[in-house]
Amino acid sequence: MSKHQKETAPVIVKHKHCLICSTPIPMSKDFCSSTCEQENKRLVRRRRYTFIATLAMFPVLLILLTLFSRR
Numbered sequence: 383m384s385k386h387q388k389e390t391a392p393v394i395v396k397h398k399h400c401l402i403c404s405t406p407i408p409m410s411k412d413f414c415s416s417t418c419e420q421e422n423k424r425l426v427r428r429r430r431y432t433f434i435a436t437l438a439m440f441p442v443l444l445i446l447l448t449l450f451s452r453r
Contacts, residue, residue: 400412402414
């Protein structure tokens with residue numbers, strides 16, 4: 383490129399990426415396909431159940447430690 387010509391910056395169209403596979407998608411969508419949407423629902427459900435199970439373990443562990451620490 384010559385010294386007198388300005389280099390034009392590449393134009394990047396506003397977009398975002400699919401939450402599952404990171405494919406570029408329009409700003410109005412969250413997922414690129416119904417497969418990725420179903421996968422996201424599965425992951426959210428699993429994360430929620432894991433969180434609830436972890437929360438349920440703390441009182442049980444506290445009760446067990448309290449019962450066995452008195453001896």
